[in-house]
Amino acid sequence: MMIYRSAISFLMLLICFTGFAQRKAGKTAFILLDEQALYNFKQLYQNKDTAMLAQVTPLIANADSLLNTGPYSVTFNKTKVAPSGDKHDYVSQAPYWWADSSKKDGKPYIRKDGRRNPEIYLLHDDSQMGQLCSSVQQLTLAWYFTGNEKYTQKIKTLLQVWFIAPATRMNPNLNYAQYIPGLNDGRGIGIIETAGLTVIPDMLAVLQSNPNINSSLVSGVKQWYKQYLNWLLTSKNGKSEQNQINNHGTYYDMQVVDFALFTGNNALAKSTLQSSTIPRIDQQFTTDGAQPLELIRTKSWGYANMNLWGWCRLAKMAELVNVDLWHEQTIDGKGIKTAINWLIPYALNKKTWNHEQIEPITYGTFTRIVHAAADVYPDDIFKQYLNQHPLKKQLQNIN
Numbered sequence: 578m579m580i581y582r583s584a585i586s587f588l589m590l591l592i593c594f595t596g597f598a599q600r601k602a603g604k605t606a607f608i609l610l611d612e613q614a615l616y617n618f619k620q621l622y623q624n625k626d627t628a629m630l631a632q633v634t635p636l637i638a639n640a641d642s643l644l645n646t647g648p649y650s651v652t653f654n655k656t657k658v659a660p661s662g663d664k665h666d667y668v669s670q671a672p673y674w675w676a677d678s679s680k681k682d683g684k685p686y687i688r689k690d691g692r693r694n695p696e697i698y699l700l701h702d703d704s705q706m707g708q709l710c711s712s713v714q715q716l717t718l719a720w721y722f723t724g725n726e727k728y729t730q731k732i733k734t735l736l737q738v739w740f741i742a743p744a745t746r747m748n749p750n751l752n753y754a755q756y757i758p759g760l761n762d763g764r765g766i767g768i769i770e771t772a773g774l775t776v777i778p779d780m781l782a783v784l785q786s787n788p789n790i791n792s793s794l795v796s797g798v799k800q801w802y803k804q805y806l807n808w809l810l811t812s813k814n815g816k817s818e819q820n821q822i823n824n825h826g827t828y829y830d831m832q833v834v835d836f837a838l839f840t841g842n843n844a845l846a847k848s849t850l851q852s853s854t855i856p857r858i859d860q861q862f863t864t865d866g867a868q869p870l871e872l873i874r875t876k877s878w879g880y881a882n883m884n885l886w887g888w889c890r891l892a893k894m895a896e897l898v899n900v901d902l903w904h905e906q907t908i909d910g911k912g913i914k915t916a917i918n919w920l921i922p923y924a925l926n927k928k929t930w931n932h933e934q935i936e937p938i939t940y941g942t943f944t945r946i947v948h949a950a951a952d953v954y955p956d957d958i959f960k961q962y963l964n965q966h967p968l969k970k971q972l973q974n975i976n
Contacts, residue, residue, distance in 0.1 A: 605795065608838050608894060610779040615721070622722050633722050640719030643712045644731050648738035649705040650745040656699055659753040660762045666748050667706075669767060670697045671755040684759025691875030691935050703770055706747075709739050710773040717780040720787070729789035732780075736790075741797040749805035751814060765817030768809065769828045775890075778802075778839035799840055806836040806845075819853065822860045823870035824884035830854045831887050834894050847898040854891055855905055862911040866919025877932035881920065882942040888913050889949045903953045914954050917946060921958055925965065940966050 621629040652664045659666035672693045676683025698704075713732055720728035738745045754767020781798065784790040809815040809832065818829045830853050837846040861868055861884070871880040892902040892913060906912035922928040924943050944966045951959045 605778075605782045605785045606838065606897075607782045608778050608835055608897070609775070609890060610782065612782070615783065619722060636715060637719050637723060640715045640728055643716055644727060647708065647712060647731075648735050648745075649709040649712075650738050651702045651705060651747045652745050653705060654701040656701065661752070663748065665746060666753055667702045667751055668753045668763075669700055669703045669755055669770060670694070671757045671764070671766075672697050674757045674760075676758075682759075686758045686760065706739075706771070707773060709735060710776045713780050714776050717783050721783055726787075726789060729784065729787050732784065733789050733794060736777075736794060736798055740801040741794070746801070749801055750808045750812065752812070754814075763814060765814040766821070766825055768814065768818040768832070769825055771805075772828050772832060774802075774805075775832065775835045778835065802836050803840045806833065806840060806842075809833055809836070822857065824880060824887065826853075826857055827861070827884050827887040827891070830857070831891050831894075834891060838894060838897060843898050846894070847900060850891070850895050850898065850900045850902065854895075854902065858905060858911050858913075859907050862916050864909045864911055864915075866911075866915035866917070868916060872932045875933050875935045878923075878930055878934045878938050879936060879942075882946065885913070885916055885920070885946050886942050888916070889946055892953075893949070903950070914950070917950055917954075918958070921947075921962055925962060 618629060622633050651667050655664050657668050658664050659668045671686070673688055673690050674686040675689050675692070675694050677685065677687045713735055716728040716732050716735075719725070720732075740746055751763070751767050751771060753763035754770055756763045756767075777798065781790065781795055785795070809818075809829070815829075818825055819833075820826070821829065830849055833849050834846045834854075837843070837849065861870060863869060868881045868884060871877060871884050874880045888902075895902040903913055906915075920943060923930050924940055930938060944963070947959050947962050947966075951963065
């Protein structure tokens with residue numbers, strides 16, 4: 578699934594979580610990126626700051642390579658058309674479901690949690706979306722630091738092909754995401770695959786002064802997001818995902834809030850946080866901060882961190898509508914800070930992780946979590962962790 582598969586760079590992390598610039602009327606608003614922090618980084622680059630040059634130079638080289646790739650569309654490389662018969666409908670197969678060897682045709686498939694069935698890679702809609710989001714982000718930053726219009730010309734093409742052009746646009750639904758052979762044609766759980774689309778709104782905020790990214794293009798993209806947001810709120814699969822009480826519910830809320838802010842529906846963003854997100858605190862966390870719904874997974878460390886990272890992003894967006902999710906707690910003390918504190922001893926090797934984890938434990942996501950929370954919770958334990966696990970000051974594939 579496309580959820581920030583590649584590492585977030587030190588540069589982008591600082592831009593995301595240094596604080597928020599004031600949202601200005603009539604402008605495409607920044608949601609997860611800090612406009613002032615981004616400007617400060619550009620000044621360092623233009624002044625030939627050694628550390629900033631070391632981060633931006635590889636980004637530009639990679640953006641140059643992207644000029645000869647794409648565009649991307651769910652209509653390209655189509656190996657399976659949805660039951661609707663419409664090639665514009667996104668299709669993906671459930672990653673953890675495998676053919677039943679006891680059945681002649683293997684159906685219905687059976688679940689093997691955490692073990693990806695290579696059949697999923699025979700379908701390309703997910704990878705097309707992933708490449709779209711990653712490319713737009715890297716090309717946008719390359720333009721921001723260099724001012725070279727070759728990057729925005731490419732971005733314009735990418736956005737038009739995916740969101741607007743009738744021959745290639747994706748239908749704004751996920752009716753057929755993560756289908757299970759022999760069981761269903763699609764599931765609400767597949768909605769987590771569009772979490773990567775939260776990249777696009779902030780990139781359009783960065784690009785809003787560029788003539789290649791004109792108001793007509795932005796309006797077309799926003800119209801697609803409005804339609805998809807409506808589908809999230811009203812469809813069977815959308816309602817199913819909203820009712821999920823584990824990480825799927827978290828990432829559903831994250832998308833609704835982000836897309837609502839992008840399309841100017843702040844009231845929806847705020848009501849979602851208050852009526853849907855806040856009640857999840859009691860559902861997902863224990864009083865000591867554990868996440869039992871993630872700890873039962875075969876990749877328990879990874880899922881606990883992924884879910885908590887989603888909470889951090891929700892908390893940052895909540896600030897924009899005057900909701901303090903960082904300090905929201907149940908009467909018995911459940912909340913984001915307690916959940917972070919529960920994980921820290923394991924990350925500092927003061928406790929041994931005894932939950933099932935079929936992949937090696939890594940600390941990149943947790944370091945991002947602690948860094949995002951450090952300014953909110955000025956506890957010594959956060960400083961101690963960041964001293965032992967400093968952020969890598971390098972640009973890689975940014976998502």
